[in-house]
Amino acid sequence: GAQVLAKAKTQEGVDYSWGGGGCNGKSKAVGFDCSGLTQYAVCQASGKTVTIPRTTKYQYGSGTRIAKANMKVGDLIFYATGGDCSCSNGYCAKMYHVAIFAGNNQMYEARKTGTKISTSTLRTAEMCPYVIRYW
Template structure:
C-alpha cells in the first residue's frame, strides 16, 4: 500500500469519526433542548389543562350550596374545587376559604389557572369574598353563577370589574 493511500485512509477515518462524534453531540444537544422545552410547556400548560377541563361543564346549572361530588350542578366554589381536584389539587369548600390558599397574585400578573375572587351578590359588602372564578387568560374568567350556570365572562368589565378583590395561585 502506498504512503499516499494510507494517508487518505487515515484522513477518511478521522473525518468519519469526527462526523459520528459531531452527530451524536448534536443529537444529545437536541434531546436536552427538547426536554427543557417540554418541561417548560408542561408547567405553563397545567393552567390551560384546568381551563380546558372546566369548559367541559359549560352551561351546567348553578345551584347555591351544590354538592362537591356531583357535576349535575355547581356553585362557584364547588366548581373550582371539583375542577382542581381532577388535577390532584385539593381546595377548601367555600370561596372565602379558597381565597386563603396558595400565594397572592396581583391582577397585572394573572396566569391561566389562577383563582380570582370577588365580593358580589346579596351577601357582599365590598370586602367579603363571596365568589370565585378561574382565570382563563385574555381577561376572561371561567366560573358559575345565576342563570347562565358555568360560563366565561369578561374580568375587566361590568360587575366583575367592579367587584374584583384579589387572586391566588395554587398551581
C-alpha cells in the same frame, strides 16, 4: 394553569346550583356553584392530588397569592363586598364569588341561580387585588 381551565370547561352549560359540586363533579346530578366549580377544576387538573377548601370564603385564604397584574390562565379570581378582601385565620368573611381567569379579559364561572356555567367578560368591580394560584 391551562389544565385548570380545561377541566372547568368540561362543565360548559351545566346549571348553577347553590352549594353544588366538588372534586368528583356535580352534586345530586344538578350542577355547581362558583366554588364547587373551582374546587372541581383544581382537583381534576391535579389528578386529585390537590384539594382546596369548598367555599369561596376559605379558598381565598389558602393557595398562593399572585398580584392580579400577573395573573395567568387558571388562576382563581375573587370578589368581595365593598372590595374588602381581608381574611382572618384563612376565613375571608366578605368574599362572595370566585371565577377562573380564562385569558383575554375573560373569566369562566358558575355565576348565579338561573344561569349556566360559561365564559364571561372579566368584571373588575369588587375584584380582590390578588388572584390565587393552586397549580
